[in-house]
Amino acid sequence: MPDINELQDFATQVRRDILRQVHKVNSGHPGGSLGCTEFFTALYQEVMEHNTNFNMDGKDEDLFFLSNGHISPVFYSVLARSGYFPVEELNTFRLIDSRLQGHPTTHEGLPGIRIASGSLGQGMSVALGAAQTKKLNKDKHIIYTLHGDGELQEGQNWEAIMYASGNKVDNIVSTIDLNGQQIDGSTETVLPLGNLKAKFEAFGWDVMEIEDGNDLQQVIDGLKEAKTRTGKGKPVCILMNTVMGHGVDFMMHTHAWHGKAPNDEQLETGLSQNPETLGDY
Amino acid sequence: MKEYKNTGSKDTRSGFGAGLTELGKTNENVVALCADLTGSLKMDDFKENHPERFFQVGIAEANMIGMAAGMTIGGKIPFTGTFANFSTGRVYDQIRQSVAYSGKNVKICASHAGVTLGEDGATHQILEDLGLMKMLPGMTVINTCDFNQTKAATLAISEHNGPVYLRFGRPKVANFTPEDQKFEIGKAVKLYEGSDVTIIATGHLVWEAIQAAVELNEKGISAEVINIHTIKPLDEEAIIASAKKTGCVVTAEEHNFLGGLGESVARTLAENHPTPQEFVATQDTFGESGTPAQLMDKYGLNAAAIIKATEKVLKRK
Numbered sequence: 001m002p003d004i005n006e007l008q009d010f011a012t013q014v015r016r017d018i019l020r021q022v023h024k025v026n027s028g029h030p031g032g033s034l035g036c037t038e039f040f041t042a043l044y045q046e047v048m049e050h051n052t053n054f055n056m057d058g059k060d061e062d063l064f065f066l067s068n069g070h071i072s073p074v075f076y077s078v079l080a081r082s083g084y085f086p087v088e089e090l091n092t093f094r095l096i097d098s099r100l101q102g103h104p105t106t107h108e109g110l111p112g113i114r115i116a117s118g119s120l121g122q123g124m125s126v127a128l129g130a131a132q133t134k135k136l137n138k139d140k141h142i143i144y145t146l147h148g149d150g151e152l153q154e155g156q157n158w159e160a161i162m163y164a165s166g167n168k169v170d171n172i173v174s175t176i177d178l179n180g181q182q183i184d185g186s187t188e189t190v191l192p193l194g195n196l197k198a199k200f201e202a203f204g205w206d207v208m209e210i211e212d213g214n215d216l217q218q219v220i221d222g223l224k225e226a227k228t229r230t231g232k233g234k235p236v237c238i239l240m241n242t243v244m245g246h247g248v249d250f251m252m253h254t255h256a257w258h259g260k261a262p263n264d265e266q267l268e269t270g271l272s273q274n275p276e277t278l279g280d281y
Numbered sequence: 282m283k284e285y286k287n288t289g290s291k292d293t294r295s296g297f298g299a300g301l302t303e304l305g306k307t308n309e310n311v312v313a314l315c316a317d318l319t320g321s322l323k324m325d326d327f328k329e330n331h332p333e334r335f336f337q338v339g340i341a342e343a344n345m346i347g348m349a350a351g352m353t354i355g356g357k358i359p360f361t362g363t364f365a366n367f368s369t370g371r372v373y374d375q376i377r378q379s380v381a382y383s384g385k386n387v388k389i390c391a392s393h394a395g396v397t398l399g400e401d402g403a404t405h406q407i408l409e410d411l412g413l414m415k416m417l418p419g420m421t422v423i424n425t426c427d428f429n430q431t432k433a434a435t436l437a438i439s440e441h442n443g444p445v446y447l448r449f450g451r452p453k454v455a456n457f458t459p460e461d462q463k464f465e466i467g468k469a470v471k472l473y474e475g476s477d478v479t480i481i482a483t484g485h486l487v488w489e490a491i492q493a494a495v496e497l498n499e500k501g502i503s504a505e506v507i508n509i510h511t512i513k514p515l516d517e518e519a520i521i522a523s524a525k526k527t528g529c530v531v532t533a534e535e536h537n538f539l540g541g542l543g544e545s546v547a548r549t550l551a552e553n554h555p556t557p558q559e560f561v562a563t564q565d566t567f568g569e570s571g572t573p574a575q576l577m578d579k580y581g582l583n584a585a586a587i588i589k590a591t592e593k594v595l596k597r598k
Binding site: 056057058059063065105106107114115116117118119121122123124125126127128129130131132133134136137139155156159160162163166167 | 312333334336338339341343344345346347348349350351352353354355356357359374375377378379382383384385
């Protein structure tokens with residue numbers, strides 16, 4: 001099992017991959033990707049039991065569903081560097097004929113992806129279905145999901161949240177990326193989310209928090225803690241505080257880099273703040 | 282002329298329920314999801330016999346479609362059940378992204394389609410669903426005509442790997458197709474050979490087409506009648522061959538003329554063998570409350586309407 005320094009190096013390399021992917025095609029979503037780098041690193045490198053020999057059915061392994069599909073750059077980087085497909089393929093992000101579509105899809109057969117996402121609010125329902133199938137198959141593995149905080153404005157989430165507790169779907173750990181930002185501004189100004197902890201608890205979930213979702217050790221500990229809370233009759237929610245754009249100083253604490261690529265100069269600045277560790281693709 | 286006998290009127294939704302009951306016994310991977318309409322969809326028997334494989338999602342269709350997509354991951358074959366309106370328009374984006382684009386093996390089973398839903402009125406009488414579903418890449422679209430065919434279709438789609446929209450209805454209608462029929466997705470069923478006109482009908486309009494053909498025969502008009510249960514993929518070969526033989530076509534469906542069977546047939550013929558065609562369908566309108574028979578009459582969806590359309594198209598030959 002890698003030590004924390006190795007995992008930090010992994011995360012730093014992932015940040016470089018994110019910046020280079022979106023810079024090359026002058027499009028994509030770096031802000032949320034950078035903010036969730038520790039989460040993906042912890043999940044795929046430390047927490048999940050998963051097979052890199054990809055099989056759509058995913059029997060006898062933990063599964064992950066990304067609901068806020070626009071943060072595909074971090075997902076692609078971590079999947080590639082976890083062995084799902086060649087790292088060089090990150091060069092094809094958003095290009096014609098690529099398996100690395102703007103938003104993740106099963107359509108082009110990219111290993112590691114089990115559902116298309118991008119149109120927001122659908123991931124939790126899909127994950128609940130997969131969780132129920134795991135139960136029917138007597139498979140004790142866990143379903144992990146990630147959702148944006150702004151994404152919770154989509155009503156389908158609340159249908160799913162209500163279903164999960166009402167039906168004791170307790171083999172799911174859903175993490176909410178609380179970065180407080182969305183395209184048009186802060187979540188507070190666009191449509192306030194209110195007290196999410198109270199809301200999830202009122203809907204019958206076991207809710208825990210990760211105070212700093214950009215502290216790798218905290219994320220690892222939090223995800224491991226969440227896993228111990230599964231199987232106890234309640235779905236588990238992690239409210240994870242992150243900073244959008246984390247790791248690149250000029251991208252932090254603003255919604256401006258939600259869906260905007262850096263120019264050449266900005267790329268160099270961003271990369272200089274994240275020195276190469278595992279080797280660029 | 283062959284006589285098609287009604288062996289006892291039944292609702293097509295009960296054919297779905299009977300098919301699902303059988304699948305419950307024969308295929309342990311079949312699971313069913315319902316959005317608070319178990320009785321209306323005739324899913325009670327499956328629910329009772331296989332409670333562990335029945336998922337009541339409440340009045341939350343978007344969540345139901347997403348869950349169904351997720352349940353395929355791990356090998357289940359989900360059948361979702363609600364009214365046609367809530368199976369399509371209400372959840373179009375969920376079907377588009379999580380089912381069709383993701384290529385999931387979900388069977389979207391939709392009852393109470395069209396105006397024959399009756400008294401509940403236009404809020405529930407969807408006449409646009411075939412169009413919505415046939416536009417989705419990879420989606421198979423089926424509209425069955427009677428109890429036996431609906432049961433056979435329900436069994437057949439469980440064997441087909443890919444998303445399917447299965448459309449059926451509420452009222453009791455004539456049950457006339459064979460009980461032991463083999464349902465072949467994408468294969469038209471010829472009910473009458475004819476030489477003057479081709480009537481291509483789907484769903485509840487198939488029985489009406491038979492009645493129309495009998496009356497036309499008495500008037501000396503030989504109608505070929507095709508029961509086209511699969512709207513997509515369309516049996517283009519059967520349609521082109523028949524149009525070449527008769528030289529004119531009437532399509533009949535309980536759906537808007539925009540986006541339905543008629544347009545698919547017209548496109549096929551325009552590309553391959555341009556042929557005069559008349560459309561028995563609703564004319565870009567919503568429905569309203571009334572009895573099924575009253576509504577079929579008012580909106581021109583019965584044997585009389587098919588005969589009228591035939592007489593018109595014959596003059597265009």
